[in-house]
Amino acid sequence: MPPIIETVNLTKIFGNRLIAVNNMNLQVEEGATYGLLGPNGAGKTTLIRLLLGLIKPTAGEVRVFGKGMTINSADLRQRIGYLPTNPKFPPRMTPITYLDFIGRLFNMGRDEWMNRLSKLLRAVDLLPSASREIKGFSTGMVTRLGLAASLMNDPDLLILDEPTSGLDPAGRKSTLDLLEEIGKKKTILISSHILSDIDRICNYVGIINEGKVISSGSIKDMKKLIKNNVVRLEIEGDLEPLCTRLRSIEGITSVDEKEDFILDIALDDKAPSTQIVREIVDLVSDSGLDLISINSSTSRIEDAFLKLTKEEESTGFLRAVKS
C-alpha cells in the first residue's frame, strides 16, 4: 500500500530568493499521527501548502493517496481536512451557516451534512454558540470551528497547522483530547513547534529545519536517539549539601541546579538506573528536604529536537558536500 503522503525531492523556492523547502523526502503511512516539528520559518507551513496543492513545487513531486497533487486536484482534496494556523472565517456567518457552506463545497447531501454538522458542533463544544455570528468568537472558539470545518467531509487525511496556537490551557487540552480520539481512526499530519503537544498525541515525528527533514521516525525511536537518562527533581529547601552528596553516587555523571528548586541529575547510560534512582530518593529523604516532584521524561522530545537541529547545523555543510 502506498504511503498516504509522499514527497520526492520536493523543493520550493520563492522568487529565486528563499528556499523554503529543500529537496525534501517524506513519507506518512496510513493510520499514523505524524507530528511535523520545526522552529519558526523551518518550512512547515510551506510544506503543508504544497501537500494541499495551494502552491506549486519548484521541483520534485507531492503524492497524496498515491496520486500526484496539483493545484487543480479537487478529487484529492475531497478526502482531506485542513485547519490552517489562525483560521479566518466570514465574520457575519454563524457556525451553522459556515459549516453548511463547507458541506455544499464538498457536495454533501443535505441529510448527510445536517447530521454531521450537529455532531461536529457538539464535539467541538460550539453547540451553545451555533447561531452566533463568528465575529464575536474568541481565538479558541475560532480554532474549534476550524477543526469542525476540517472534519466536515469525514476526511481520510487530516492536516493541522499549529492547531493549539493561541489556545488557553483548557482549550488546548480539549483540542488535544479530540485529536487523540480522531487519531485512532484517521491519518493526521500536525505541524507544531509546541513539542509537548507532539509528544502527547503523535506516534511518528519528523523534524524539519531550514526546509529539510533532518529526522523522521517513531516517537519511540526519537527518544532512543537522545537517551540521556536525566532525572529531574523539584525540591523545597537548601540544595547545596544534597548536590554534593548526589555527586558522590556512582553512576551519576552530573548534577545541575536549575533555578533554586530544580535539580537535573544525569545518569550514566550503562549504570543500573533503577538502583540509582532509589538511592537518590533515599538521599533526599535522609536530607530532610521536601520532594515536590520527580520525573525522568520532561522535555525529552525537546531535547531530541534541540540535539538534532544542533547536529544538523554543524554537519549540514559536510553533508551537502558529500551529497
Next chain:
Amino acid sequence: MQADLMGLLKSKITYGWLIAAVFLEIIARPPFGTTSLVLAQGLSYLFYIWSMLIIGIAASAVASESGEFADSLMSKPIRRYDYILAKFSSRTCYVMIVYLLIIAVLVPLSLRAALNDYEVYGLIASISLVALTLVMLTSLGVTLSTLFPNVVVPIVILLILWYAMTFFFPLLDPSLNLLSPSYLVSQLPSIAQGVYTGEEWKTVASFAAITIASAALATVYFSEKDL
C-alpha cells in the same frame, strides 16, 4: 458564488449605496428636463460617482481573501477556475442587481419628465450600454484583484484607469472616444431618443472584448498562480 453574492447583498454597503443612489436620482433630476436628459443624467452618476464603489467591490474580490481565508477555501475540492468564475459571476450579478434597482427608480422618474422624447428601443439600448460598461468595469476589477495580493493596489490602478478613460481619453485622441464613459454619457440622450451615430457597435464590441479578455486572462492566470 451564492455565498459571495448573498454576503454582498446583505452588507451595509448595499443598503447605503441604494439609499444614496435613489436619494440622488430624486433630488438631482433636472426639474424641466426631457425624458432622455433625465435618464442620461441619472445614468451618468453611475459612471462618475458609483463607479468608485463598483471599483472597490470588484477589485477586492480575490485580494481581500488572500491568506488564511483563501487557504481554508482552496483546500476544499474547488478547482481554481470554479473559484475565479464564481467571483466574476457574483460580483457582476451584484452590480447588475443594484443597477437594476436604481434603474427601477430612474426610469419612472424620467418618464414623468415634462417632455417625453424617448423611443422604447433607444431607452433599452442606453440602459444596456451602461450595463455593459459596468460589467466591463467589474470584470477589470476582478482581474486586477487576482494579479495583486494587496487590496489597495488594484483599487488604485483601476481608479486611475477608469478616470483616465472617462476624462483623458477623449482629449488624447478622438478615436479613443469609443472607450470613454464620458463620451458615452454625452451620447446617451440621442440613443434614448432612438438617434444613433452608427458608431455605437464599436463601443459595444470594445467593451465586450475588454470584458471577455480580462476574464479569460484572470482565469488562466489564477489557475496557475501560487496562493
